[in-house]
Amino acid sequence: MTRLWTTLRQTARLMVGMPDYDAYLRHMADHHPGAPVMDRTAFFRDRQEARYGGRNGGRCC
Template identity: 50%
Template structure:
């Protein structure tokens, strides 16, 4: 038995809303979306290899906490 079209539409909209909320929460804590990053690199810098997901995560963490920044920012 298949779901009515309106039920499927609701699920699709709910899924999109959930992704939007999750992406917003990640951005609030300084964690961008890896898929968006890879798409950006492939589109604007096709000659560069994108960072691995682990490297991307570490890069965002370092940027968030000022690692390597000479201005003196420290979390704790």
């Protein structure tokens, strides 16, 4: 039941554009063990910029 809840929560977050920080941490630990890891705030800002574009691009509204 816990695995189902986790999957549903992750799916709902992705549907509304909220990135999964815990998945990012697992990915970094598994694939890039020596690399620096962003804190939650930096991760959110990075994902937001990737989705909507930076200050010099992206959508107008």
